[in-house]
Amino acid sequence: MYFGAIEAGGTKFVCAVSNEQLEIISRVSIPTTSPAATLEGVFEFFDSYELSSIGIGSFGPIDINKQSKTYGYITSTPKPGWDYFNFVGAIKSRYHVPVAFTTDVNAAAYGEFKQGSAVGSSSCLYLTIGTGIGGGAVVNGEILEGFSHPEMGHLLVRKHPEDQYEGHCPYHKDCFEGLAAGPALEGRYGINGRELASNEKVWEMEASYIAQALVNYTLILRPEKIILGGGVMKQTQLFPLIRAAFAALLNNYVETPELNDYIVSPGFGDNAGIMGSLLLARETHGSVID
């Protein structure tokens, strides 16, 4: 039996096929262009397998409400061609198998929860900090959903007193994403974040924003584990800075796991999303195809 997974990102689609034990037997990376061209690549890859089910972790916003007429769609994205694209519909009409559909960060949170850094917990938070900032969470063993999926990157945060940068979020200017995603580093200093690696001040400010957001996530969700992924977190010098700033801000108000075990890297590294999508595929296998 084979399971299929798609981690659908704004720049690339990663597709994988696994066996029943979720061992990946083949994978491919397809540049995200138009829906038609991108899906053609996906179909070409999946067509060689008899898939039992497919899990999708997608860039958003997406419609995850099964009662909605636009369930399974990517909704109001500014990405040309993709707004109101019926993603699940396109996959189902090709393969006629059950499809699980959630956000890329929910899939990553679920992968880490089931088999990665958060194994043994009943809750976790996965945050990606890269070109954008997004978060997904598991609460009481289930993916956190409500009216729709979270959009945790846009928290309102306090401006660092030495920060002159106005923020780049088109909706909120200086929200968390507007001040701390990759483009903010470039916008503030005029050069790419990777070229700032040795500049301590840069990472102290970055850590102070991340820590603020983590304090708020902690007070609201009380997750057992916070997992930080994405391109900016490749700057691993951030981890101790974030933990120190977090401890200072929280000021022992609530108990957390020991911070080295609480604020951690993904167990699956860059594979958290694809592993979560495979896990969701396996769980949806056997369900009714509607």
Next chain:
Amino acid sequence: MYFGAIEAGGTKFVCAVSNEQLEIISRVSIPTTSPAATLEGVFEFFDSYELSSIGIGSFGPIDINKQSKTYGYITSTPKPGWDYFNFVGAIKSRYHVPVAFTTDVNAAAYGEFKQGSAVGSSSCLYLTIGTGIGGGAVVNGEILEGFSHPEMGHLLVRKHPEDQYEGHCPYHKDCFEGLAAGPALEGRYGINGRELASNEKVWEMEASYIAQALVNYTLILRPEKIILGGGVMKQTQLFPLIRAAFAALLNNYVETPELNDYIVSPGFGDNAGIMGSLLLARETHGSVID
């Protein structure tokens, strides 16, 4: 069959007994003094009934981890005599019935979810704004818990540009509770909030802080309903101000229910906590007494 409920607050304990239909047949309010004297009042009230189970919504912090040695305790409260008081143990050793134990705000959230303002949803948030600020939530039909219960009142918020008040939170000074709970109104203006009812500026600033917190709760939890209770929210002129400030801050970034249906009063008014505790009592009835 009778169910018992305790809404254990820092100033009073409200106890109630209901029939199987959760109709309250008797209730009493007992001032919170020492644990021994307060429990004596609770026992005197409950002793007249053959209770099948008891639900408790307690002031905190409390230990809700059933694997913990201090499960059922009120933990590190500054309230004299109550720190590390074995609340569930005291009740169980008297009545030998199943006891459900959660925070006062979790109980209120659950009451509103099951039978109050959030009926028909799978998620909601209940926030009380009074002497302190606390929040509880229901996610995918279950009370939100993780490493422990939420402490949503202490979110880090942005200071209002015209606010000279330093905040009264002993842990964080100018967190949400430090700037927006009842004592902040008194600390900022020198008179009790109730005497400020006609001062529009006061409520605009108050609403701006509440709206900030609601934006962050919304982005993280995406609840289907936000229910605002507590003494400060008796100033019902706050509701339209909060909705307007919320809309301006969120700037249509994510969809929410129509704001008049989203940011609402408790369906049970001041009874949300006791009704939630009765519901939890009924659900725990029949479970094993450990």
